[in-house]
Amino acid sequence: MEIRVTGEGGLLLAGDDDFTSFAVAVEANARCRAADALRPIARLDGESNAWIDPEQLRGLAPRAGHPEWEKGFSAMVAYAERKGWVDANGAIRAHIVEREPVVAQMPPVAVDDFKQAMRNLAGGVAIVATGADSGRRGMTVTAVTSVSAEPPCLLVCVNRSAEAHDVIVANGRFSVNLLDVDHKELALRFAGQDGTKGASRFDEGRWGTGALDLPVLEDALCAIECELMASHVVGSHSMFVGSIVGVDSRAGEPLVNFQGRLQTLEAA
Structure with missing residues (x-):
């Protein structure tokens, strides 16, 4: 599961049904926008980590609320807690990594x-x-x-x-x-x-x-x-x-x- 910061400064959740990994992926052309894009859902910890509000994460997930998704998400959070990757407020730690930008099929209109x-x-x-x-x-x-x-x-x-x-x-x-x-x-x-x-x-x-x-x-x-x-x-x-x-x-x-x-x- 990756929270992707796009070149336009938007947030997308990729692989929302993959609960085996969790990261924040910043597209190479979005470095200057990453902090502003993440502020509503995360607390940044230097340049390498972000602490993600789980409720805000649910807001990015199209299948949030579905029993199977919630079961997998709960298991992921429980694993993170055992590893010490969940803070006192329930925020989940995610590594910040860089990704190549996704090439759009057609450019947006002016x-x-x-x-x-x-x-x-x-x-x-x-x-x-x-x-x-x-x-x-x-x-x-x-x-x-x-x-x-x-x-x-x-x-x-x-x-x-x-x-x-x-x-x-x-x-x-x-x-x-x-x-x-x-x-x-x-x-x-x-x-x-x-x-x-x-x-x-x-x-x-x-x-x-x-x-x-x-x-x-x-x-x-x-x-x-x-x-x-x-x-x-x-x-x-x-x-x-x-x-x-x-x-x-x-x-x-x-x-x-x-x-x-x-x-x-x-x-x-």
């Missing part, structure tokens, strides 16, 4: 072409929030989607450079607040358009505190409280999967992002 294509994908606008008091952080997102009804969970994509990103990882919980058309100015504020940062963004809007001690927007179309159950790093973003533990919905008209503009569903 970034500008990608962005132009995604402008045609209409999406509901939400504010993702976490933390308490002066530690509150939040950001406007459109990359939110349902994942499963059993158990109820959703996925949200957060840029790893966003100030809310590391706070979500540290807290292990977040809220997703689906916005009404009347929240356009609030959406722009949490997108950084007015220059505010940190907890000061919450000075505007009807913000309350949910059951998980999270910021929730009291007049949102729906305020959803989540516990972080998995994360997966892809390029510049982390995909956070949240187990939904609370919802509070009301009637209204959604705010929609389409062609680079925040507008009503009818206009979009």
Whole structure:
């Protein structure tokens, strides 16, 4: 089993059903990106070793949760414990090795072409929030989607450079607040358009505190409280999967992002 740091700064899990070895493989063209790519899931120990959070590792494994995979994974962790390769917090030690980059069959499209294509994908606008008091952080997102009804969970994509990103990882919980058309100015504020940062963004809007001690927007179309159950790093973003533990919905008209503009569903 290898956690591979790709040349684009993403993370992939190769050989996820091979429990006889465990390593972090950094592609030769990704050395300068390796530390940033690994930060959400690992603690680096010099240049030779990384201590991997097992729950974050599960977030990279497509078959995590399947009985056979879990059996093999548990056996691997037990072996590592006997060898002294598991620390007091349960993190698993992995050697860092270098690999030749995987050659893609075709190069990806240009970034500008990608962005132009995604402008045609209409999406509901939400504010993702976490933390308490002066530690509150939040950001406007459109990359939110349902994942499963059993158990109820959703996925949200957060840029790893966003100030809310590391706070979500540290807290292990977040809220997703689906916005009404009347929240356009609030959406722009949490997108950084007015220059505010940190907890000061919450000075505007009807913000309350949910059951998980999270910021929730009291007049949102729906305020959803989540516990972080998995994360997966892809390029510049982390995909956070949240187990939904609370919802509070009301009637209204959604705010929609389409062609680079925040507008009503009818206009979009």
